[in-house]
Amino acid sequence: MSPEASPEPLGLALLGCGLMGGRHAEVLARLEGAGFRCAFDTDRARLGEVCRRFGCRAARSAEEAVADPSVGAVLVAAPSFLHAPMALLAAREGKHVLLEKPLANDAASGQEVIARCAEAGVRLSVVSQKRFDPGALQLKAALDAGLLGRVFLAEVSINYYRDENYFRQAPWRASRAESGGGVLMNQGIHYTDLLLWYLGPVAEVRGAVSTVREGYQEEDVAAALLELECGALATLTASTVTYPGFPETLALYGSEGTCAIAEGKGVLRWEHRGKAPLPEPPAGPAPPEGLPPKLHSMYRNHRDFLGAIREGRDPLVRPEEALAVVALIEKLYVDARAR
């Protein structure tokens, strides 16, 4: 059953109403079958703004929002160090939970979250909206159809620019304890997730990191060499100091052809020896009228999560996959710091 066909909205609580919380609220308020019930943020002004704009109730605490009997699922868009404790809270209350990335700031906490959610019988997923970009879905369909043949090389480039304001506005973003790391854990995670989604687990990782921005404690430049279990090699570079910032790109080279995608630009290159056309993105309902295009992939991500709950199936972003990305980044940090 599609979320739209359900007679009763699920009931959603939003924890965290900052940059991403505001975007999630915009999607939830328009997503049929969701039912945006309540929100909580320790910042009363932000909380008030979201509740006013989207007509939901302002809860007095995260506990109270999650315990609300009209709430069936919780969306966590609070700073990353709160993902694991908030997910455990949702599991204790028997509520499904969709976490902003990362699943947790470290793999051990992520494992605990997965175990507790499984015990409680609640669905767990992690936002990875870039998987739902049309170009990313087309590349996945090409791989699933075997069109690239044996993929032997991947290149991932995540070269952002973040100015001082980005860290000043939300100091948790510059704190290892609160954000789990630097560019890899915070920005690099999306296209790293795409790489693993496309090619599967990583066998070996070698990495180096450096810090360019003055006064910043974490890595803002990273480079890695990965050996995947499928036999492919991959390079990955990530940065938040590459002025003026560039769209993330991912290229896969296989025995039968090449495909490169870029964030916001779709498929940059499709070259196939046999001249096979690139598969079309999967058909789905049009996003609701008035939803800004930059939120369309997020809409598809949320719709998939609701569908997983309604239909009793896995979400597209399985928690074990979200854990594998955190574990890979953790391994990369260990390797880089050992140098």
Ligand SMILES: NC(=O)c1ccc[n+]([C@@H]2O[C@H](COP(=O)([O-])OP(=O)(O)OC[C@H]3O[C@@H](n4cnc5c(N)ncnc54)[C@H](O)[C@@H]3O)[C@@H](O)[C@H]2O)c1
């Ligand atoms: N999917 C994406 O593309 C994407 C992009 C940016 C950030 N993120 C993730 O989203 C999360 C939030 O990032 P952001 O940039 O929106 O941060 P932000 O600082 O703009 O917003 C976080 C909000 O959480 C609130 N908060 C703090 N403690 C809280 C608590 N105990 N209970 C409830 N609310 C609390 C803060 O007051 C703030 O309003 C992070 O985990 C980040 O990694 C995802």
